[in-house]
Amino acid sequence: MCGIAGYFGLGPDRGLLERMGAAQRHRGPDDQGTFVDGPVGLAHQRLSIIDREGGRQPMATADGRFVLAYNGEVYNYRALRAQLEAESRTFVTQSDTEVVLQAYAAWGADAFDRFNGMFALAVWDRDEQTLTLARDHFGIKPLHLSRVTPQDDGAGGSGGTGEAWLFASEIKPILATGLRDPAPDERTIYRYLRHRVHDDGASTFFEGIERLLPGEMATISARGLERRQFATLQQDLVATRPPATGAGPETVAAMREGLKESIALRLRADVPVGTSLSGGLDSSAIAVGIDRLLTAHDDSAVAVGHRQQTFSAVFSGYRNDEERWVDDAVAACSDRVESHRVRPTSDEMFADLADFVRTQEEPVVSTGPYAQYRVMKEASRHVTVMLDGQGADEMLAGYVPQTVTHLRDLLARDRRAGIAEAFATRDVLGTVVRARLRTRIRGGGSFGELLRPEFVADHADDSYAVAGADLRHRLVHDLFVASLPALLRYEDRNSMRFSVEGRVPFLDPQLVRTVFAMPDDAIISGGWNKAVLRDAEQDVLPPSITRRRNKIGFTTPQNEWFHEQREQIYRVFLSESFSRRPYFDQAEVLSAFDLWLSGRGSLDSMAFWRILNLELWLREFIDPRPEPDESARPATVSTLGTSRGTGVDLVLSDGSLARQHLVGAPRVTDQDDLTSLVVEHVTAYLDVLGDERPAGARSRRWYVFVSGEVVATTQHRTFDVWDIPVTRIARLLSRHATRTGAGVGFGSPFAMQLAIDEVGLPRLLTAAAADAAGRLVGRRGLFDTVVGSIVAGRDERAVDGPNQGSARAANTSIRLAPKDPAAVAALLSKALRQALPDELAATFCGTVVVDADDRGCTVLGTDAATAVARLEQMFADDPWGRGAGQTPLALVLDDRRVASAEPRGRDHQRQASVSPLSVPARARVGHSTGRPG
Known part of the structure; x- marks a missing residue:
């Protein structure tokens, strides 16, 4: 197993090839190589599996005409080698790579259809000046392609x-x-968001980057690119028309022998081989198949070693835990099995999410592939090759929708037989019907309501349909389009992330042809899917596995994990980046997620995973890399005044000046004592101000401004959204409020719920009635104003969040207005006067509790005798302070002199050198805030 890369149409550039190889070194850490010839460059990363000493790539024929870069394993390479040797071809290695190269040299593109295995390859024909790319029959191994414009650097490179x-x-x-x-x-x-599909065609999630399809080849030359299918497997399977009935012992024997031969072929390796074991029928059949080869001392099982290594993901205590079936499968084998089990947790998954998203490269439809990711990580500590059961569900109708298709098909051909089959399948169908009924009863809207209308409108003509009336068509569609391509991508990325080669015995072209030639009742019979496989394994696997109805597979307890990690998910859905996406209606997503958490609504965790996964993918691959941390830079100049170091001069409406000093402090939490915090940091800051201190000959009047947010926080009036149980009435009332990116934010059902808890439902219903009456006479926005005044007192803006587009934590928490801010101001002023020297206490005018942002300042409460309008002009919310989040206090010096262009004294001519006081942060718990104002 390896990684290949390269180009056609560029100048010689080994540096570019090396960068491409380095980006997928995990696919082949054992060796690397490059090749350059004219317009072509090939790069190869090797994971040595067969002939570890030979088989280096890129590999050339003896005459140098053909050069190959190849990823995969061709399991029938020994038989092909014998044919080629009979045609006078000679070999210098024992690798399958050389067989692939010589086969192409002898047979051209016709060689591809002779390969039984998995492969993605690039072969350069020097004489014809063509580069040929090809991907195996099922697309087990990936290959991506992108047309680019060369960038001539003037020196030949690229x-x-x-x-x-x-x-x-x-x-x-x-x-x-x-x-x-x-x-x-x-x-x-x-299509991913709306239809839950991906990997169902050539397109990827990246514009301008495509994938080769299963069984497809591409030829690139100076004439351009030509794509075509080299295999007829898909068409042959569709054309197969066996009888509806007739499965018997010979059919079961064919299944048993075909799977045995396929497993034996895929055990060929010069490195240790292990098995993925979920506890389901497919992986258990492979595990016991390997065990039978071991106990028979079959030469094909040499790479397995003395004991078969199996690897499973189990989830103790969750509904989808399969450990009991893993136990049964292991017990069905001889004692030559060593069972390894990983027990992922939701904490571990969210810690691994960034790497998992990078690993998969494109979004996935559920968290299920994470279980496989963890299995491969564990397996990499013990083996280099892993076999698992991918493909059996697609070829043997392992999914409920395929059963539904079969019933439709059967009812159309034989109504009596169809009714009998439906009755035999009543338990499976009943589960589906009950789930749909629950969805309709719960209501809660559709997934489309979570998307921005303009995004939906742009793709209004996009639809998705699968073959629904013919089982054979449906199985082929699932094998090559709808289902298997995505699962194979998951496995390839998960295994290769940890330099493990995944092999899939059910995806043997001959085995698949054998199954499709069987009668229909070998696929589904008497209410049982995978009928022939169940019969083939009934003598070696227990009934708990062969007659098991509930299918789980490698998956995770996603529902439970999302409840456990709701805080993490809320943080993403409330983030600034999420609010800017052109795809999602953030308010609707938040409302729907909250509804789902409470056990209501028609959506499921799969819907929210798709949204979450897409957002994380956009951050990882599409968003620009973040700029270096700006918090260490000097203070930004306020647009309301002139920056003088740490002091900002503000010009008031009467022409006088006030100087504002932001006071640094550790982030404030709900465990802090506000009085002690204010006294400690104000007095410490005054000590370092020096000549700027508001005392002595200058006799300048001064004030302490305190953020209403930190007051509310220390009063335990700040709440994380994930801790607020939203009621239906809160969700309904929030729809009447203005959804805004700043200010009161009652358009959020979380904020509305707090408003109900704060003042009671009757008063808010009165506000809603006033708003309705106002709309009749053309006045809008009364609901926000009335609700804000009821909850916040003087100004509704004192209630904050969760604000779309805000930085964390303003976007994940809601702050109610502080209680009795005037009394708080008086208490703080009293404590300050007691702590200050007499000369400073004499000029101190009082404390002002404010709510401020870049739009202005609102006084929530004060004990100062100064007019409120003047106080509101004396404070400006500093953008740098907000970004740093560490300036909850400010000293404001009111000098009341008329502003002029003349210098105002030596100390105002110099650049102030005092920085906001840095006080070592203490260990704190609970809610926190440090936002200024």
């Missing part, structure tokens, strides 16, 4: 003319070239 092409096993190498900027493919995103 130069070229006309169009050029990049290719790679993964997408990251293409992005690493710098020739293709990452951009989202909008249609793919829409």
Whole structure:
């Protein structure tokens, strides 16, 4: 197993090839190589599996005409080698790579259809000047392609003319070239969100980057690119028309022998081989198949070793835990099994999410692949090759929708037989019907309501349909389009992330042809899907597995995990980046997620995973890299005044000046004593002000401004949204409020719920009635104003969050207005006067509790005798302070002199050198805030 990459149409550039290889080094850490010839460059990363000493790539024929970069394993390479040797071809290694190369040299593209295995390859024909790319029959191994414009650097590097092409096993190498900027493919995103599909065609989530399809090849030359299918497997399977009935012992024997041969082929390796074991029928059949080969001392099982290593993900205490079936499968084997089990937790998954998103490269439809990710991580400590059961569900109708298709097909052909089959399947169908009824009863809207209308409108003509009336068509569609391609991508990325090769015995072309030639009742019979496989394994696996009805597979307890990690999910949905996406209606997403958490609504955790996964993918691959931390920079100049170091001069309406000093402090939490905090930091700041101190000859009047937010926090009036149980009436009333990115934010059902808890439902219903009456006479916004005044007192803006577009934590918490801010101001002033020297206490005018942002300042309460209007002009919310989040206090010096252009004294001519006081942070718990104002 390896990673391949390269280009066509560029000038010689080994540096570019090395960057591409480095971006997927995990696919082949054992060796690397490059090849350059004219317009072509090939790069190879090798994971040595067969002939570890030989088989280095890129590999050339003896005459140098053909050069191969190849990823995969061709399991029938020994038989092919014998045929080639009979045609006078000679070999110098024992690798399957050389067989692939010589087969192409002898048979051209016709060789591909002879390969039984998994492969993605690139072969350069020097004489014809063509580059041929190909992908195996089922698309087990990936291959991506992108057309780019050469960038001539003037020195030959990466130069070229006309169009050029990049290719790679993964997408990251293409992005690493710098020739293709990452951009989202909008249609793919829409289909993923709305229809829950991906990997069902050539398009990827990256605009301008495509994948080769299963069984497809591409030829690139100076004439351009030509794509075509080299295999007829899909068409052959569709055309197969066996009888409806007739499965018998010979059919079961064919299944048993075909799977045994396929497993034996896929055990060929010069490195340790293990098995993925979920506890389901498919993986258990492979595990016991390997065990039978071991106990029979079959030569094909040499790489397994003395004991088979199995690897499982189990989830003790959750509904979808399969450990009991893993136990049964292990017990069905001989004592030559060592069972390894990983027990992922929701904390671990969210800690791994960034790496998991990078690993998969494109979004996935559920968290299920994470279980496989953890299994491969554990397996990499013990083995290099893993076998698992991918493909059996697609070829043997392992999914409920395939059973439904079969019933429709059967009812159309034989109504009596169809009714009998439906009755035999009543338990499976009943589960589906009950789930749909629950969805309708719960209501709560559709997924489309979570998307921005303009995004939906842009893709109004996009639809998705699968073959629904013919079982054979449906199985082929699932094998090559709807289901298996995505699962194979998951497995490839998860295994190769940890330098493990995944092999899939059910996806043997001959085995699949054998199954499709069987009668229909070998697929589904008497209410049982996978009928022939169940019968083939009934003598070696217990009935708990062969007659098991509930299918789980490698998955996670996603529902429970989302409840456990609701805080993490809320943080994403409330983030600034999420609010800017052109895809989601943030308010609707939040409301729907809250509804789902409370056990209501028609959506499920799969819907919210898709949204979450897409947002994390956009951050990882599409969003620009964040700029260096700005918090260490000097204070930004306020637009309301002139910055003088840490002091900002504000020009008041009467022409006089006030100087504002922001006071630094550790982040304030609900465990802090506000009085002690204010006294400690104000007095410490005054000590370092020196000549700026508001005392002595200057006799300047001064005030302490305190953020209403920190007052509310220390009063335990700040709440994380995930701790607020929202009622239906709160959700309904919030729809009447203005949804805004700043200010009161009662358009959020979380804020509305707090308002109900604060003042009672009757008063808010009165406000809603006033708003309705106002709308009749053309007045809008009364609801926000009335609710704000009821909850917040003087100004509704004193209630904050969760504000769309705000930085954390303003976007994940809600703050009610502080209680009795005037009394708080008086208490703080009293404590300050007691702590201050007489000369400072004499000029201290009082404390002002404010709510401030870049739009202005609102006085919530004060004990100062100064007019409120003047106080509100004396404070400006500093943008740098907000970004740093560490300036909850301010000293404001009111000098009352008329502003002029003349210098105002030596100390005002110099640049102030005092920085906001830095006090070592103490260990704190609970809610916190440090936002100024």
